[in-house]
Amino acid sequence: MSAVTYHDTRTETREDYGREHQARPAPAIQAHPSWREHDHFELWVEWQQRDSAGRWHPHQAVTHRTFRTREDTLLHAERLIGRGDFPMEGGSPAPVTLLRNRRAALLSAFREAEGDGVTLIREVRFPVGEYALSLRVTCERLASPVRATFSSAANPLRSLAGQRVKLTVLIEHPYDVLVRAEGPLDLGERAARVGTEAQTFAPGASVTGVPYRSATVTVPRGLLKKPLLYRYELAAEAAEREGAPSRP
Structure with missing residues (x-):
């Protein structure tokens, strides 16, 4: 049986698991109560594979779920471990089901695993043959989605005022991009x-x-035409999603 190893991620990037927790920039306009942020807990499970130098790299995602509470996240993770079914697509010669004794070992390792207690709640890497299962529970503070009119004080676009944003203007379907722009958002x-x-x-x-991330304004164009979408998002987050550095 392969030994269980614990993985300290405080010295590594988290691009495969989500964004780093960062304080939100203060909006240029007074915050609306609906923009209030709450803890969102996420469970990330993936197969990893070791390269010739002995380093582990992501191989294939298994699941990613978001929960409202820490307790629900941990409970779902333990139920997933109890089933022992971690599918791998593409016909790879890798294990997809853990036997009972291996499930018990993984569950014990998961319960004993620790993170920083703030953004990383628990993490464990569990070797299974030439692969390893990686389970991670993270926490991030996010505002819930908001729908409002442009003139409303709850308009989520107001939370981006004064920030550097990326603007994409497109038709809803088939997503024809008409305009792209980037710069500080001046909102009147x-x-x-x-x-x-x-x-x-x-x-x-x-x-x-x-709020504090993105907002889309929908403009109708008539009964038989698809509406125009004006999509504004923080430039740094857009660049992270696209895998490119944001401009200074």
Whole structure:
């Protein structure tokens, strides 16, 4: 039986598991109560494979779930371990089901695992042959999605005012991109400007988004036409999602 190893991630990046916890920038406009952030707990499970130098690398994701409480996350993880079914696609010659004694060893390792207690709750890497199962429970503070009109104080776009954002203007389907721009968001009573791109929106225009992260303004174009979407998101987060560094 392979020995159980514990993996300290405080010296590694977390790009395979989610964003680093960071304090949100203060909005240029007074925050609305609906923008309040709450803890979101996530369970990440994946297969990893060791390279010729002995380093572990992600091989294939198994599951990623988000929960409202720490207790629900840990309970779901233990139930997943109890079933012992960790599928691997593509016909790879790797284990997909753990026998009972291996499930017990993995459960014990998971219960004993520790993180930093803030953004990383628990993490364990469990060798299984030439592969290893990686289980991680993380915590991140996020605001819940908000839907409001453009003139509303709850408009989530207001939380991005003064921040550097990426603007993408596109048609809802088939997602034809019409405009891209990046720069500080200058927000007025009915207008939004990013660089040289300025838009004026009706007070009743629908806005949906996650405060401090992204917001999309929907502009109808008539009964038989798909609406225009004006998507604003923090430039740093957009670059992270696309795997490219943001501009200074």
